């Protein structure tokens with residue numbers, strides 16, 4: 001499944017799932033914009049991919065920054081074929097421990113960031129003959145778990161965001177879908193699972209709950225994103241694809 005002549009913007013593209021997707025898209029022929037806060041990692045990836053990707057520093061929760069980013073994309077590329085909304089802020093706290101600031105930050109990055117990118121990308125997506133938006137949700141947007149109230153609420157919201165947006169954008173031929181990973185070995189995952197001081201034990205417990213008995217790897221998610229972004233998924237919109245080793249099938 002080639003992505004030749006595609007222009008794709010990937011938020012959170014400097015690390016983890018976003019980084020794997022940047023690499024896969026570039027390998028399959030796309031021109032990629034790595035949109036991320038992390039300048040060091042983003043620039044290093046840009047250098048490594050030599051001309052196939054460019055880094056743009058952005059906070060996706062800032063309307064002014066997102067608007068300026070898509071103005072740059074418009075000037076330089078004139079069109080956008082794929083927006084991959086992926087950057088997120090992960091927080092593991094109970095209701096009692098979650099502050100108002102915590103709640104607002106999670107919603108600002110995870111939901112408002114997706115909204116802002118979709119809004120300012122829209123004029124450029126409309127210029128594509130096969131525009132697509134893919135969003136990263138989570139298995140925790142579908143099932144609950146303790147100590148993750150704000151994050152899980154934001155991830156559930158992303159599924160509804162995508163369904164409603166899919167209906168709104170269908171008349172323009174723009175498809176909107178979600179990939180929902182379960183535990184995937186990324187820097188954010190390792191940090192989160194190391195909080196107890198027993199990373200190996202936490203991973204073992206998690207893997208035992210996955211029917212396929214392994215963690216996800218960033219490339220597993222990237223392949224699903226590439227499929228949903230491509231013409232091979234041209235009749236798929238408004239859906240969420242679980243990439244979770246069977247966790248939510250139980």
Ligand SMILES: NC(=O)c1ccc[n+]([C@@H]2O[C@H](COP(=O)([O-])OP(=O)(O)OC[C@H]3O[C@@H](n4cnc5c(N)ncnc54)[C@H](O)[C@@H]3O)[C@@H](O)[C@H]2O)c1
Nearest residue numbers: 012015016017036037059060087088138183184186188189
């Ligand atoms: N890793 C998992 O187990 C897992 C499971 C389910 C869902 N997810 C989702 O996958 C996505 C990627 O997660 P990951 O594990 O690869 O994380 P990660 O921390 O490795 O990468 C996230 C990237 O997003 C960037 N970012 C964060 N806030 C930003 C902002 N405001 N503006 C621009 N960039 C910002 C970070 O700098 C980082 O480069 C997230 O949406 C996450 O919720 C991850």
